[in-house]
């Protein structure tokens with residue numbers, strides 16, 4: 289069993305989820321749905337494998353967690369508070385939800401524009417409830433934009449104003465950022481630092497090491513077709529040193 293052979297500074301898996309809900313057959317992004325029952329089995333597997341969840345924001349000032357795992361949820365869907373949070377609270381697992389600040393109480397307009405189904409996003413009260421239940425809220429920009437294609441003033445606005453808007457809602461510092469579509473470059477990373485973020489996640493795959501750039505953290509994509517054996521094997525690959 290690989291559990292016993294883990295070295296002290298275990299590579300850190302950061303899991304990427306979108307929607308915790310049954311697949312909407314009309315959706316053009318069916319991979320983005322993880323069934324609540326499957327999600328619960330994944331949480332229980334994490335407990336069984338002795339992973340302990342840490343919040344993304346603590347990576348900046350904490351020691352590197354040993355046998356840690358970070359759960360992230362992109363876009364801020366209401367199914368996060370309705371279907372994920374109760375299960376996570378019950379099992380003592382935390383997570384970070386990346387909210388599109390211009391769509392609080394709105395919908396995933398950026399996907400609808402491309403023909404996808406409309407899904408509700410969390411309201412101000414629901415975001416506050418997330419924090420009161422031990423979840424972390426991070427920024428996913430104001431409008432879910434391609435950050436690497438923006439003029440500097442708009443890049444600054446998307447990063448700084450989304451942070452300020454979310455801080456005004458939840459009343460705690462927002463220190464984590466998720467680049468929409470994983471799109472970023474040197475200018476984006478540097479503006480993210482200037483805006484006061486401490487860590488940012490990309491959509492690059494793989495494990496994270498203590499020396500991994502905190503503004504290019506890698507993630508493990510958990511999809512609707514990630515059945516339990518696949519989940520465990522993805523997790524295992526993201527905790528190996530030889531990657």
Ligand SMILES: [Zn+2]
Pocket residue numbers: 362363428432468469
């Ligand atoms: Zn997104």
